Amino acid sequence: MTKVTIEVNGKKVSKDVPDHTILSVFLRDSLNLTGTHVGCDTSQCGACVVHVDGKSIKSCSTLTVDINGLKVTTIEGLVKDGKMHPMQEAFKKMHGLQCGFCTPGMVMSAIDLLQNKKNPSDTEIRKWLEGNICRCTGYQNIVAAVKEAASKM
Amino acid sequence: MASLVGSRVERKEDKRLLTGKGRYTADINIANQTYAVFVRSPHARAKIKKIDISKALKASGVVEILTGEEIAADKIGGLIAGWAIRSEDGSEMKVPANPPLAKDSANFVGEPIAVVFAESLDEAKAAVDLVKVDYKVLKGVINTAEAMKGETIHDGIDKNLCYDWLLGDRKAVEDAFAKADKIIKVDLINNRCVPNAMEPRACVVDYNTASEEITLYTTSQNPHLSRLIMSAFGGVAPENKLRVVAPDVGGGFGSKINVYNEEIVCSWASKKIERPIKWVAERTESFLTDTHGRDHVTHAELAVTNDGKFLAFKNETIANLGAYARVFGTVTPTYLFGPCATGVYIIPAAYTNVKAVYTNTAPVDAYRGAGRPEATYTIERLVEKAALELGIDRTEIRMRNFPTEFPFKQTLVHTVDSGDYVAGLKKAKEMSDYAGFEVRRKKSEANGKLRGIGVSSYFEACGIAPSAVVMSLGCGVGLWESSEVRFNPTGQVSVYTGAHSHGQGHDTTFAQIAADELGVGLDVVDVVHGDTDKGTFGMGTYGSRSLAVGGIAIVNACRKIVAKGKRVAAKMLEVNEDEIDFKDGEFVVVKSNKKKTISEVAFACYLPGSRDSDFKSPLPEGEEPGLIETSFFDPSNFSFPAGSHIAEVEIDPETGEIKVEKYTAVDDFGKIVNPLVVEGQVHGGIAQGIGQALHENTKYDETGQLITASYMDYTIPRADNFPEFNLGFTCTHATSNPLGVKGCGEAGAIASPPTIMNAVIDALGGQEITMPATAEKVWKACKTMKKSNTKAA
Numbered sequence: 001m002t003k004v005t006i007e008v009n010g011k012k013v014s015k016d017v018p019d020h021t022i023l024s025v026f027l028r029d030s031l032n033l034t035g036t037h038v039g040c041d042t043s044q045c046g047a048c049v050v051h052v053d054g055k056s057i058k059s060c061s062t063l064t065v066d067i068n069g070l071k072v073t074t075i076e077g078l079v080k081d082g083k084m085h086p087m088q089e090a091f092k093k094m095h096g097l098q099c100g101f102c103t104p105g106m107v108m109s110a111i112d113l114l115q116n117k118k119n120p121s122d123t124e125i126r127k128w129l130e131g132n133i134c135r136c137t138g139y140q141n142i143v144a145a146v147k148e149a150a151s152k153m
Numbered sequence: 154m155a156s157l158v159g160s161r162v163e164r165k166e167d168k169r170l171l172t173g174k175g176r177y178t179a180d181i182n183i184a185n186q187t188y189a190v191f192v193r194s195p196h197a198r199a200k201i202k203k204i205d206i207s208k209a210l211k212a213s214g215v216v217e218i219l220t221g222e223e224i225a226a227d228k229i230g231g232l233i234a235g236w237a238i239r240s241e242d243g244s245e246m247k248v249p250a251n252p253p254l255a256k257d258s259a260n261f262v263g264e265p266i267a268v269v270f271a272e273s274l275d276e277a278k279a280a281v282d283l284v285k286v287d288y289k290v291l292k293g294v295i296n297t298a299e300a301m302k303g304e305t306i307h308d309g310i311d312k313n314l315c316y317d318w319l320l321g322d323r324k325a326v327e328d329a330f331a332k333a334d335k336i337i338k339v340d341l342i343n344n345r346c347v348p349n350a351m352e353p354r355a356c357v358v359d360y361n362t363a364s365e366e367i368t369l370y371t372t373s374q375n376p377h378l379s380r381l382i383m384s385a386f387g388g389v390a391p392e393n394k395l396r397v398v399a400p401d402v403g404g405g406f407g408s409k410i411n412v413y414n415e416e417i418v419c420s421w422a423s424k425k426i427e428r429p430i431k432w433v434a435e436r437t438e439s440f441l442t443d444t445h446g447r448d449h450v451t452h453a454e455l456a457v458t459n460d461g462k463f464l465a466f467k468n469e470t471i472a473n474l475g476a477y478a479r480v481f482g483t484v485t486p487t488y489l490f491g492p493c494a495t496g497v498y499i500i501p502a503a504y505t506n507v508k509a510v511y512t513n514t515a516p517v518d519a520y521r522g523a524g525r526p527e528a529t530y531t532i533e534r535l536v537e538k539a540a541l542e543l544g545i546d547r548t549e550i551r552m553r554n555f556p557t558e559f560p561f562k563q564t565l566v567h568t569v570d571s572g573d574y575v576a577g578l579k580k581a582k583e584m585s586d587y588a589g590f591e592v593r594r595k596k597s598e599a600n601g602k603l604r605g606i607g608v609s610s611y612f613e614a615c616g617i618a619p620s621a622v623v624m625s626l627g628c629g630v631g632l633w634e635s636s637e638v639r640f641n642p643t644g645q646v647s648v649y650t651g652a653h654s655h656g657q658g659h660d661t662t663f664a665q666i667a668a669d670e671l672g673v674g675l676d677v678v679d680v681v682h683g684d685t686d687k688g689t690f691g692m693g694t695y696g697s698r699s700l701a702v703g704g705i706a707i708v709n710a711c712r713k714i715v716a717k718g719k720r721v722a723a724k725m726l727e728v729n730e731d732e733i734d735f736k737d738g739e740f741v742v743v744k745s746n747k748k749k750t751i752s753e754v755a756f757a758c759y760l761p762g763s764r765d766s767d768f769k770s771p772l773p774e775g776e777e778p779g780l781i782e783t784s785f786f787d788p789s790n791f792s793f794p795a796g797s798h799i800a801e802v803e804i805d806p807e808t809g810e811i812k813v814e815k816y817t818a819v820d821d822f823g824k825i826v827n828p829l830v831v832e833g834q835v836h837g838g839i840a841q842g843i844g845q846a847l848h849e850n851t852k853y854d855e856t857g858q859l860i861t862a863s864y865m866d867y868t869i870p871r872a873d874n875f876p877e878f879n880l881g882f883t884c885t886h887a888t889s890n891p892l893g894v895k896g897c898g899e900a901g902a903i904a905s906p907p908t909i910m911n912a913v914i915d916a917l918g919g920q921e922i923t924m925p926a927t928a929e930k931v932w933k934a935c936k937t938m939k940k941s942n943t944k945a946a
Contacts, residue, residue: 028180029182033173034173034176034177034179034180035172035173035174035175036173037177037179037351037352037403038179038353039351039352039353039403039436040436040863040864041435041436041437041863042436042863042864042865044863044864044865045351045436045864047351074173075171075172075173076172076173076174078172079172084168084171084172088171088172091167091171092163092164092167092168092171093163095163095164095829095830095832095833097167097170097171098404098656098657098658098833098837099350099351099352099401099402099403099404099655099656100166100167100170100171100175100401100403100656101175101177101350101351101352101403101404102351102403103170103171104171104173107171122877123873125872126871126872126873126875127872127873129871129872129873130871130872130873132872133351133864133869133871134351134872135349135350135351135404135406135837135841135869136351136404136656136833136837137833137836137837137840138836138837138838138839138840138841138875138878138901139836139840139871139872139875140836140875140877140878141832141833141836142872143872143877
């Protein structure tokens with residue numbers, strides 16, 4: 001057991017966690033932040049992507065104790081004053097989601113892309129999203145959503 | 154009022170899914186729950202000699218361990234085949250028992266043998282390792298083509314043959330073949346795919362000891378059907394004591410139609426241990442135990458004349474069912490396959506023969522398209538090859554054999570009510586700049602690349618329903634759909650449907666339909682689905698049936714609401730019913746300004762009393778209070794979407810890498826309710842089909858180990874595997890439903906594998922190659938091509 005203090009979506013959380021607790025499990029089971037999904041066991045699908053200190057990471061392959069003292073943002077933390085983040089709005093407008101399971105990871109990953117590159121090309125968007133699997137959309141409207149968000153952010 | 158049907162309405166469900174408020178089964182926790190982990194067979198085929206749970210039972214946190222002995226003792230039934238198919242000789246198909254926990258023998262890697270319930274997931278996993286199963290390992294039957302020659306897997310099922318089915322007239326075909334100028338032949342493998350919905354299967358069960366009711370939260374495409382099967386065949390609980398809830402479900406693609414072992418076992422066990430149970434599959438468990446798709450070995454021939462007329466078609470297929478026959482397992486390679494095998498063409502004689510075999514692999518069932526992708530792949534490979542061998546342009550040969558008059562009575566089964574195949578192919582040619590291809594091919598050549606173009610014209614029979622038809626073909630249930638529409642006294646409308654949305658957007662599209670029918674705003678309509686305690690009944694979502702069957706039940710229920718509203722409005726407005734028009738949500742007295750809104754009428758329906766001369770009951774004599782109507786809709790025919798897709802690929806002969814350069818799809822889905830949603834369905838379908846054609850290979854080794862059981866080994870397509878798809882639409886209305894709609898969910902996955910493979914084979918100069926056309930295979934084919942080119946020179 002290790003006591004960790006993490007700022008999650010702007011709120012400080014202190015908890016004792018077993019050392020082997022994976023961040024996705026901590027978020028889902030201890031904090032009931034079930035918007036972060038787990039779609040595989042091999043850190044391939046990207047449904048679990050969250051931000052740690054502003055950068056996208058796969059929470060299914062991150063130990064909670066390793067991010068002690070850092071800031072985590074999950075999909076639940078994007079809504080500000082009741083308003084969705086421009087990336088969330090863009091996904092809605094462009095029909096960038098169907099079943100919604102990969103969506104939280106996809107949105108978190110796409111936001112990080114725009115932090116790195118303001119107006120990415122289609123190819124750059126597709127390359128960046130290689131670590132996020134979607135089985136519903138064929139990715140086309142996800143790419144369109146990222147471009148739409150880029151024009152608004 | 155502008156019509157909502159036909160508009161690009163943004164989805165109502167998106168806000169919750171985008172903000173992390175979706176509620177998937179694995180998100181649900183119940184106080185005092187235990188965690189289930191299954192002991193699974195590590196062998197493809199083995200006798201189970203002994204199971205020793207003594208050590209595991211003593212492990213930390215273990216609550217209970219159950220095996221096939223207990224479930225058999227409690228007379229809990231097994232998993233079922235939903236369709237009874239007869240062989241050509243009239244005999245019934247052969248189906249083995251499929252107990253939820255294998256007792257005597259295990260027949261595929263991953264088959265559940267026992268289950269551990271513990272206080273935590275970690276403890277359950279640790280205890281599973283302590284369960285000792287003594288197996289006698291037997292030689293498995295793995296290969297589809299060789300299955301009939303293997304050892305008998307299930308006692309009494311000779312040659313591992315479920316059925317030997319025939320559709321069509323062999324003699325008529327042979328006679329036509331004798332008169333042909335040329336016979337075109339193909340040998341095809343339709344590769345096994347794992348559906349891979351992104352949400353792994355899961356279930357949470359809560360048994361109420363007071364009411365003796367089981368609530369099962371599960372990842373299902375059809376909660377009512379699941380309840381029916383679990384109750385009627387599983388004997389888990391009577392239907393009135395079993396509530397099945399399929400909340401937000403993260404994709405299905407056919408893999409969540411079946412009732413699975415885990416759902417039956419956990420429901421039964423929750424009652425036994427009087428504790429809630431949670432089970433969530435890991436991705437590898439999903440790979441091993443979700444139903445797989447396709448897996449056909451086919452030899453097919455097309456008899457043609459020198460001027461490219463099709464005379465006759467024959468199709469000899471071996472279909473792999475896996476270890477057991479499941480809900481749509483036996484119908485997928487028969488009635489969902491054979492009737493569509495002649496494609497969009499006039500072919501006067503045809504037959505399809507299917508031998509369905511058992512193997513020691515995961516059960517094979519419906520996967521997006523189910524039978525129709527396999528049918529389309531067969532005919533469209535033949536047609537493309539015929540064009541090449543006869544020296545006729547690939548689009549011209551198709552045009553020469555398209556029917557131009559509808560209804561089109563096909564040689565085998567279907568009467569296609571509407572379509573315009575010529576218009577679809579013409580539009581696809583224009584949109585894809587078909588005429589400019591040779592210029593592009595030369596440009597690629599100049600860069601050392603091989604460029605190919607491929608076409609596929611398809612039709613499919615979907616909106617799977619007509620009960621009279623499907624039951625005559627062997628379906629164990631009717632495939633109608635139901636809806637209940639409740640107009641609340643204060644003006645909101647709740648639409649209950651038996652269809653289930655797991656990505657299709659029913660919350661929005663069904664609301665568009667109801668809002669238009671009732672003349673109310675989209676914001677006051679709520680679509681409710683996925684819970685057997687809410688709404689009437691339903692057969693669920695698969696076979697592109699939600700709109701063409703379930704959507705029409707909503708239309709009909711709404712029209713009953715309006716009909717009643719008209720009677721009530723007439724009384725309220727003191728006129729005869731036939732003097733009232735209903736338009737844009739208002740009951741208006743013809744040629745007057747007297748009117749009542751539907752909300753006013755609805756309110757009145759709930760206030761049927763009289764007080765004095767100022768307030769008289771608005772209800773006509775004998776009219777019941779309330780404004781709630783139900784409809785069960787059973788269409789007269791399937792719906793028949795169709796279209797033409799054209800793809801261009803570029804191959805790097807040095808690496809074998811294929812790049813899909815262009816993809817054009819022109820589809821006819823009849824009337825489109827929401828173009829935004831329909832385009833999304835087409836994109837996803839095309840992507841899955843390209844996945845099958847180029848990437849996805851489900852590989853069992855010779856001992857029956859699935860060696861592609863994770864995303865490290867199974868190539869699931871990523872964003873950078875695709876170009877931007879170019880979509881177009883034509884429209885002929887379906888005549889079998891009042892909206893004129895056709896199904897759209899599977900079309901992309903049906904049309905795209907042959908489109909892509911025809912393009913790849915064109916790039917390879919006509920050299921045949923099997924799916925998935927991986928870089929390795931293509932590189933080898935390029936080497937062969939180079940050699941033969943050198944020889945020719």
